Amino acid sequence: MSIQNIVQLQKDFFKSQKTKDISFRKKVLKSLLKEIIAREKDIINAIHNDFKKSEYETVMTEISIVLSELKLTIKNIHKWSKPKRVLPSLLNFPSSAKIYSEPFGNTLIISPWNYPFQLAFAPLIGAVAAGNTVLLKPSELTPNTSNITSEIVHKIFQQDHVSVIEGGVSVSQELLNIRWDYIFFTGSVSVGKIVAKAAAEYLTPTTLELGGKSPCIIDETASLKLAARRIVWGKFINCGQTCIAPDYLLIHTSAKAEFIKLFKKELQKAYGEAPKSSEDYARIINSKNFERLSDMIKGETIAVGGKTSKEDRYISPTIVDEPLLTSKVMQEEIFGPLLPIISYTSEQEIGNVISSFDKPLAFYIFSNRKNFIRKMISEYSFGGGTINDTTVHFANHRLPFGGVGESGIGSYHGKRSFDTFTHKKGIVSRGTWLDIPTRYAPYKGKLKQLKTLMKLG
Ligand code: NAD
Numbered sequence: 001m002s003i004q005n006i007v008q009l010q011k012d013f014f015k016s017q018k019t020k021d022i023s024f025r026k027k028v029l030k031s032l033l034k035e036i037i038a039r040e041k042d043i044i045n046a047i048h049n050d051f052k053k054s055e056y057e058t059v060m061t062e063i064s065i066v067l068s069e070l071k072l073t074i075k076n077i078h079k080w081s082k083p084k085r086v087l088p089s090l091l092n093f094p095s096s097a098k099i100y101s102e103p104f105g106n107t108l109i110i111s112p113w114n115y116p117f118q119l120a121f122a123p124l125i126g127a128v129a130a131g132n133t134v135l136l137k138p139s140e141l142t143p144n145t146s147n148i149t150s151e152i153v154h155k156i157f158q159q160d161h162v163s164v165i166e167g168g169v170s171v172s173q174e175l176l177n178i179r180w181d182y183i184f185f186t187g188s189v190s191v192g193k194i195v196a197k198a199a200a201e202y203l204t205p206t207t208l209e210l211g212g213k214s215p216c217i218i219d220e221t222a223s224l225k226l227a228a229r230r231i232v233w234g235k236f237i238n239c240g241q242t243c244i245a246p247d248y249l250l251i252h253t254s255a256k257a258e259f260i261k262l263f264k265k266e267l268q269k270a271y272g273e274a275p276k277s278s279e280d281y282a283r284i285i286n287s288k289n290f291e292r293l294s295d296m297i298k299g300e301t302i303a304v305g306g307k308t309s310k311e312d313r314y315i316s317p318t319i320v321d322e323p324l325l326t327s328k329v330m331q332e333e334i335f336g337p338l339l340p341i342i343s344y345t346s347e348q349e350i351g352n353v354i355s356s357f358d359k360p361l362a363f364y365i366f367s368n369r370k371n372f373i374r375k376m377i378s379e380y381s382f383g384g385g386t387i388n389d390t391t392v393h394f395a396n397h398r399l400p401f402g403g404v405g406e407s408g409i410g411s412y413h414g415k416r417s418f419d420t421f422t423h424k425k426g427i428v429s430r431g432t433w434l435d436i437p438t439r440y441a442p443y444k445g446k447l448k449q450l451k452t453l454m455k456l457g
Contacts (some may be wrong), residue, residue, distance in 0.1 A: 094431030100372030105181030126417025234390025
């Protein structure tokens with residue numbers, strides 16, 4: 001069936017009001033939950049076939065996140081969808097006021113390859129829970145995962161409710177030419193701008209979950225052993241291909257040598273002498289990215305790692321020692337297992353580096369000084385972050401997940417996903433038993449009364 005035909009079917013389905021039924025939404029989400037549990041092994045195999053991601057990482061960072069989003073949503077969907085009563089304004093006396101949650105309508109979700117299962121299903125759950133139809137375009141770079149995503153979706157949902165269209169850039173562009181009621185995009189900043197331009201044509205609201213260079217500061221008071229272990233984990237999970245992975249380290253000069261020593265130890269503990277043979281270490285997604293990353297380390301001083309193997313797109317966990325801000329590795333988001341380390345002696349130097357990039361998606365501070373931590377949080381604008389660890393803010397559904405500035409627009413996770421895909425409709429219901437005459441013309445002599453009312457209201 002052509003894209004146009006599916007879109008028309010979804011428009012008709014939305015118009016039929018079927019998705020307004022909360023019990024219907026809950027029922028399909030429950031079926032989705034069961035199906036994902038039943039297909040766990042297939043999902044693990046698909047992602048492994050795409051880029052050798054380990055079973056453990058797939059369960060932790062893809063399946064379990066989707067399952068907990070589903071469980072939370074199923075449990076709360078009735079509560080979240082109920083009209084919410086708010087205090088009425090005295091100016092409207094007598095009245096009551098409520099916020100109604102209304103689905104936008106036909107939504108488009110475009111997802112990336114790096115967490116190919118989670119980043120497709122997490123927004124989809126929010127969109128369905130909120131009562132929208134969904135057309136999902138997963139990434140062409142993870143064909144096995146896109147395939148199983150399509151199988152699961154088409155087994156659980158009617159095509160006119162939720163559908164998957166597989167394909168690459170041309171399909172994506174065709175989809176972006178259509179008028180949608182909401183677009184949710186996860187991917188690079190450059191494609192995010194293409195999406196924003198397409199959305200502007202119809203003033204379509206969007207969420208843009210993008211990337212950037214996320215700094216990780218380690219000051220002279222940090223617990224270095226723990227920092228090393230937690231950075232090794234957050235940087236090399238998914239082989240560094242994580243939007244919120246620490247992109248580069250800013251470390252106090254006095255801590256640098258000790259940190260590198262501990263980092264090497266932690267690396268060895270995690271992936272052994274030869275990470276290439278470790279079952280837990282994934283691969284670079286494709287040759288293009290392999291070349292891009294290999295190019296970044298050419299001519300740089302390598303403090304740790306630096307080994308590459310083209311045949312299986314392997315790049316070892318690597319620390320790039322003191323690259324210039326003008327070097328390739330510091331000019332763009334790395335999105336791979338390379339970690340530049342830059343030392344500083346003053347806060348001014350931290351500022352010089354961070355301020356030379358756009359607002360990052362994530363921010364990490366390793367320190368035992370409360371004042372320093374507070375200062376960094378208030379001084380720099382970024383999507384979200386973690387103190388004394390990396391990436392784990394992602395896992396708390398009570399926190400908004402999203403960027404700011406070039407790292408994105410909007411946020412989701414937990415109830416926020418439901419709200420993201422919901423138009424909030426404010427309704428005042430006026431009483432008819434009393435009609436205070438103050439606001440009606442003629443106004444002569446009523447100004448004082450109005451001002452008193454304004455103060456109270
Ligand atoms: P990408 O922008 O290349 O692709 C994302 C999606 O857009 C894919 O489905 C792709 O088919 C489509 N696409 C690519 N080029 C397009 C074009 N010219 N026109 C229309 N559609 C197009 O991103 P990627 O390589 O899949 O993912 C890596 C990027 O995503 C990184 O920058 C990373 O930081 C970011 N990311 C962000 C988050 C987040 O939650 N903020 C999560 C994961 C990845």
